[in-house]
Amino acid sequence: MHQNYQEFTKLNLKLDMSRGKPSPEQLDLSLSLLNESGISDQVKSSGVDCRNYGVQLGLPEVREFFAPLLEVPTNQVVVEGNSSLALMHDAIVFALLYGTPGNSPWLSDKPITFLCPVPGYDRHFSILEAFGINMINVPLLEDGPDMDIVEDLVSKDASIKGMWCVPKYSNPTGTVYSSEVINRLASMSTAASDFRLFWDDAYRFHHLTEQRISIANVIDLCEAFGNPDRAIVFASTSKMTFAGSGLAILASSLSNINWWQKCVSVRTIGPDKINQLRHLNFFQGSEGIENLMDQHRFILKPKFDIVNAIFEEYLGDLENVSWSKPLGGYFVDLITPPGLAKRTIELAKNAGIILTPAGATFPYGKDPDDKHIRIAPSFPSLDEIKLAAEGVSLSLLQAIAEQKNRA
């Protein structure tokens, strides 16, 4: 155990725990994606020449593959390029400029507001901020967003057109939405008739324990409660195969899929279908995905365990300090005493450890209590993670000591 922060800085570390990037070992799991023996016969095999233009919504056999995994019919799944963030961005752009099916463009109904469970994913908030969409923080409780607050807001305020949800192993808290929460989200009355749940199912298959948690099917529930077009579900293989060269997936009601097709066909003549074929070959059925995700887990779990163990060792007895112990996903949310997150991150930086900027997990980069630190243990090696967790712990201890000295 390192005794103090000052000694620790002499290690001259250079570690980056700021983003949820897969490690090289995880990327190696999918190296055989690059083995294309036989693929040149297949590119023409399915009645469509995968090399040519077209097939707007993705290869039929690839949509068929993902449909049961997302628990929707094949015609309600779209498989596109390499970035689900791009699909979310574009869905918002299309809603702003065209409006959702049967509704006027969001831009003609300004102001526009989104509910943002916090802490959440900085890139979600960046899209809204870029487009001048107002954001309202909603506390994320143990089982999902605070639904009393959500129901109250959406029922009164017609400017609330949407809400971000990361329903499973939420970034950065690891929160899993309960069935009750999902039921309430699907059934609640909204003042805006074109209200949408932007359902970022980013970590659907990204378990950290043997328990493969599954959550309620939001598309089915929205349909059952008479709000069939409410949920747009996003997923991707970015953290299954290659982070920069995976497949992005959108699932929703047929009406939303038709809308998506209409909007997206103005933008492009079709996605990269060869990469879709490549993935289909690589996964070898849904069991292949489970095996692959087990291998990811074997790499990731020790990293999360060491973070937890180090935090326990250094910070376990401290008042007002806690951290999430996620069952899946990519992040740990370290909660400091109020007012110390920013300083802790600064101290860690001085010790050579890059963390996600303070406040990043809140709209406008503003954590009102300055207490959340997002830890991304996936990329560095296990040894590095251990050092980094020690460094973060010592930085926090130092920040606490500084605060006491000031008092």
Add this chain to the structure above:
Amino acid sequence: MHQNYQEFTKLNLKLDMSRGKPSPEQLDLSLSLLNESGISDQVKSSGVDCRNYGVQLGLPEVREFFAPLLEVPTNQVVVEGNSSLALMHDAIVFALLYGTPGNSPWLSDKPITFLCPVPGYDRHFSILEAFGINMINVPLLEDGPDMDIVEDLVSKDASIKGMWCVPKYSNPTGTVYSSEVINRLASMSTAASDFRLFWDDAYRFHHLTEQRISIANVIDLCEAFGNPDRAIVFASTSKMTFAGSGLAILASSLSNINWWQKCVSVRTIGPDKINQLRHLNFFQGSEGIENLMDQHRFILKPKFDIVNAIFEEYLGDLENVSWSKPLGGYFVDLITPPGLAKRTIELAKNAGIILTPAGATFPYGKDPDDKHIRIAPSFPSLDEIKLAAEGVSLSLLQAIAEQKNRA
């Protein structure tokens, strides 16, 4: 030589000449793109792990490769996903919502107008129509758009924010812009200070003769005339390698590139860099591109030749009938006597030949003289092209006969 349309329809053809799709033989030229032996070492070789997130503007070595080909410095080239149409669409979306560098969003300056040289590319017009941007037809002359008209319009009307240009082997006429035209486009005074040339250099390398025509460098000229941010150049490898799985390229001033980076980084964490690496390996230098494009030419040229020969044979003596004889690109523009394009296309359809819908090469799908038919000879086989050209010729002859009977 077939004697009449009625007999011809008995052949029960099923040919599609509606879109400029590469043929299977052309796609086969790039089959070794799918041979990835050795690539698994390379994905980590350049200091960046190509498999992971990031590198917003494309792999440095790939930008470096395309820079001299587009005659711009490396930091003024961006290499992205599989669709240059998507880059054009997004550039317009970003201008609408954010404005171009230092300017207010186009949406706050409504109405917005674009100049559209006609006939032109239907997908360009579809983007504008979808976003409610007004389109003004500008005649395309032998050496490019009618610059007297263009200069007059842009100097007076501040709502004119942009203009589509396909400067080389233009779709569908094969027009090559002269240096004088490009000079005038780069230097002209525009009432809108944020006027942009959307320069779709789609056929830069797509020669149909041994003469590799090159045109003036629009980015340099805009810079030289004090309008450095005026031109945004788009290109792609879609019609070099695989139409659905190529690379899209954007080149412009550094200020526009920085703007692009800022906008696009809200949308995605980066393009598919492995596909970029794949292309770099495949091209093997700029000579590789020239060789590849020669092979494309060997496949395409006979198709264009047979179209020309059949049109000559059937239509050569007719008044008011002509067609383009392009030196590059993907299309032939068949000009019928006024009022007969739509009927000819209908008759061809009844004979089993699908052509681009009448009017498609004009904004709003309206060819005011109903006389342009876009012929796309690339996809069908040579035998099929011959039959199709005969069918189109007979359909036009039939339409002319019908018109005479009505008179």
